[in-house]
Amino acid sequence: MKNKGYTQVYTGNGKGKTTAAIGISIRALGAGFKVLFVQFVKGQKYSEHKALEKFDNLTVKQFGREGFIHSKPVAEDVEQAQKGYNFVLNAFKNDNYDVVVLDEANIAVYFKLFSDDDLIKLIDAKPKNCELIITGRYATQKIIDKADLVTEMKDVKHYYTKGINARIGIEK
Amino acid sequence: MKNKGYTQVYTGNGKGKTTAAIGISIRALGAGFKVLFVQFVKGQKYSEHKALEKFDNLTVKQFGREGFIHSKPVAEDVEQAQKGYNFVLNAFKNDNYDVVVLDEANIAVYFKLFSDDDLIKLIDAKPKNCELIITGRYATQKIIDKADLVTEMKDVKHYYTKGINARIGIEK
Numbered sequence: 001m002k003n004k005g006y007t008q009v010y011t012g013n014g015k016g017k018t019t020a021a022i023g024i025s026i027r028a029l030g031a032g033f034k035v036l037f038v039q040f041v042k043g044q045k046y047s048e049h050k051a052l053e054k055f056d057n058l059t060v061k062q063f064g065r066e067g068f069i070h071s072k073p074v075a076e077d078v079e080q081a082q083k084g085y086n087f088v089l090n091a092f093k094n095d096n097y098d099v100v101v102l103d104e105a106n107i108a109v110y111f112k113l114f115s116d117d118d119l120i121k122l123i124d125a126k127p128k129n130c131e132l133i134i135t136g137r138y139a140t141q142k143i144i145d146k147a148d149l150v151t152e153m154k155d156v157k158h159y160y161t162k163g164i165n166a167r168i169g170i171e172k
Numbered sequence: 173m174k175n176k177g178y179t180q181v182y183t184g185n186g187k188g189k190t191t192a193a194i195g196i197s198i199r200a201l202g203a204g205f206k207v208l209f210v211q212f213v214k215g216q217k218y219s220e221h222k223a224l225e226k227f228d229n230l231t232v233k234q235f236g237r238e239g240f241i242h243s244k245p246v247a248e249d250v251e252q253a254q255k256g257y258n259f260v261l262n263a264f265k266n267d268n269y270d271v272v273v274l275d276e277a278n279i280a281v282y283f284k285l286f287s288d289d290d291l292i293k294l295i296d297a298k299p300k301n302c303e304l305i306i307t308g309r310y311a312t313q314k315i316i317d318k319a320d321l322v323t324e325m326k327d328v329k330h331y332y333t334k335g336i337n338a339r340i341g342i343e344k
């Protein structure tokens with residue numbers, strides 16, 4: 001990839017953060033780029049994983065438990081997140097991904113699985129040409145200051161308020 | 173698709189609206205759903221089109237010119253948009269798509285290629301089980317009122333302000 005790579009952050013309480021990161025990956029794959037899609041906190045298989053398997057140039061890695069974190073993380077959450085953190089650090093050193101997605105990395109920070117200073121170290125460790133995409137609610141001010149592009153997905157209206165659960169193929 | 177289908181709107185001045193719609197399509201395709209991805213206003217081939225070709229269950233259609241609309245639409249913009257509008261209306265009647273994306277439909281309304289009342293008629297014409305995704309800046313209040321879910325992508329910080337042009341595989 002000949003472009004200089006930037007750091008993009010997708011945060012906020014609205015729907016569309018992870019799906020935007022998937023869309024960015026698809027666009028990059030269409031251009032022949034090599035993409036690493038890392039999911040923190042999430043360990044569950046989602047519908048998109050099946051579709052993403054089609055792409056040889058894409059590596060998907062999950063570092064989280066199947067269940068959600070309820071109020072407090074357990075030891076395994078911390079272990080998984082740190083394993084993921086080191087995996088990405090290593091990938092920055094040894095592989096030449098054009099685009100790297102850190103899905104829910106802001107949530108990992110929110111649950112103190114690693115700190116925002118750690119996340120900034122990761123941003124600093126990325127190869128110059130690599131485009132880095134960070135998603136998740138609650139991006140800290142330090143992360144916002146560090147990023148080149150920040151989009152806040154703002155929940156204007158949500159049908160969950162009508163009592164709809166996550167649906168296969170739509171929300172998961 | 174067994175779910176009841178809702179209408180989702182992604183609007184606002186931030187990056188991530190079209191990419192979120194692509195991500196939603198990928199998730200739906202992973203679940204085995206049939207997806208129609210219609211782009212209004214845009215006629216240019218983007219990197220994502222190449223990646224999306226991999227999916228037999230996905231139909232991508234563009235109804236726009238290659239160039240952007242500068243301040244005022246030309247006759248061909250109106251023709252193309254109305255052709256697209258009728259295509260979608262027809263698809264709602266005769267095909268059984270589980271997910272239909274109307275990318276930049278809000279922009280088509282903004283440029284008066286069709287009205288928001290027309291777009292509401294289209295929403296009303298969708299099969300009950302079909303999930304409808306509408307993207308584009310400047311969603312009108314009528315569209316917001318009509319939708320089940322609205323996310324505003326808010327531009328918090330953007331590297332375009334640093335003078336970066338659209339890059340292949342990242343923005344286009």
